[in-house]
Amino acid sequence: MQPKSVSTDQTHPYVLDSNLVSAGPFSEDERHAVYRAIFTRRDVRGQFLPDPIDEAVLHRILLAAHHAPSVGFMQPWNFIVIRDGDVKARAKSAFERANEEAVALFDDDRATLYSRLKLEGITDAPVNLCITCDRSRGGKVVLGRTHNRDTDLYSTVCAVQNLMLAARAEGIGAGWVSIFNEADIRDLLALPDHVVPVAYLCVGHVKELYESPELEARGWRKRLDLQSLIFEDRWGEAPASPRSGDT
Numbered sequence: 595m596q597p598k599s600v601s602t603d604q605t606h607p608y609v610l611d612s613n614l615v616s617a618g619p620f621s622e623d624e625r626h627a628v629y630r631a632i633f634t635r636r637d638v639r640g641q642f643l644p645d646p647i648d649e650a651v652l653h654r655i656l657l658a659a660h661h662a663p664s665v666g667f668m669q670p671w672n673f674i675v676i677r678d679g680d681v682k683a684r685a686k687s688a689f690e691r692a693n694e695e696a697v698a699l700f701d702d703d704r705a706t707l708y709s710r711l712k713l714e715g716i717t718d719a720p721v722n723l724c725i726t727c728d729r730s731r732g733g734k735v736v737l738g739r740t741h742n743r744d745t746d747l748y749s750t751v752c753a754v755q756n757l758m759l760a761a762r763a764e765g766i767g768a769g770w771v772s773i774f775n776e777a778d779i780r781d782l783l784a785l786p787d788h789v790v791p792v793a794y795l796c797v798g799h800v801k802e803l804y805e806s807p808e809l810e811a812r813g814w815r816k817r818l819d820l821q822s823l824i825f826e827d828r829w830g831e832a833p834a835s836p837r838s839g840d841t
C-alpha cells in the first residue's frame with residue numbers, strides 16, 4: 595500500500611486524496627441487511643440460550659463497537675467481558691435492590707404492571723458486558739469535546755449501538771440493564787473514578803425475538819409517531835408537507 599501523503603491540491607489542502615475510497619450506496623441486498631438489523635434488533639431479557647458465544651463472534655461484535663464514531667477519535671470505551679457466575683450473581687443482587695426502589699416510584703396499576711416485567715437477563719445470559727467510558731482518555735484537550743464534556747459519553751453510546759446491531763446480525767441478543775445504583779457497578783467491577791459504566795449488557799444467543807418492543811407488547815408504552823417528532827427549521831415547527839415513511 596502506498597504511504598498516505600497530504601495532498602498538495604491548494605483548493606482542498608486538507609484532503610488526503612490517497613485515503614479516499616468509493617462511497618456509493620450499498621446494493622439492495624446489503625441495504626436490506628442493514629435495515630433488517632436495525633428494525634429487528636430487540637432488547638432481550640428472557641430469550642437467552644445457555645450456549646456459549648464463540649470467541650470469534652464475540653471479537654467481531656466488539657470490533658464493530660470499536661469502529662463507532664467518537665469525539666476527536668477519543669475511543670473512550672473499554673469492554674469488560676463478564677462470565678464469572680459470582681460477578682453475575684452480585685450484579686443481579688444489585689439489580690434487585692435498585693428494582694425495589696424503582697417499583698416504589700410508580701402508582702398502583704403501573705407498579706403492578708412494572709413488577710410483572712422482566713427487566714434483565716443477567717444470570718440467564720452466558721456473557722455480561724460492561725461498556726465503560728474513560729473520561730481521561732486522550733488527555734486534557736480532546737478535539738470537539740472542549741465545549742461539550744459529555745460527548746465522550748455520547749461516543750460510548752454509539753459503540754453500544756454498533757455492538758447491538760452487529761450482535762443482531764450474528765444471531766446474538768443483547769439486553770441493556772440500567773436499573774442499578776452506579777456505585778454498586780463501580781464497586782463490583784473495580785472501576786477507577788475516571789471511568790463511567792455507560793452500559794451493562796446481557797449478551798447471548800437467541801432463537802426468538804419479540805417482533806415489536808417487549809414494553810409495547812406488554813402494554814407499557816407505544817412507539818411514538820415519527821411524523822410528530824420531525825420539526826423543520828426550528829423547534830415545534832411541523833414540516834409543511836409530511837414526508838412519506840413509516841412511523
Ligand SMILES: Cc1cc2c(cc1C)N(C[C@H](O)[C@H](O)[C@H](O)COP(=O)(O)O)c1[nH]c(=O)[nH]c(=O)c1N2
Binds near residue numbers: 635712713714771
Ligand atoms: C439507556 C438504556 C437503558 C435501558 C434500556 C435501553 C436503553 C437505550 N432498556 C431497553 C429498552 O427498554 C428498550 O430498548 C425499549 O423498550 C425498546 O425496545 P427494543 O430495544 O426496540 O426491543 C432496558 N430494558 C430493560 O429491560 N431494563 C433496563 O434496565 C433497560 N435500560
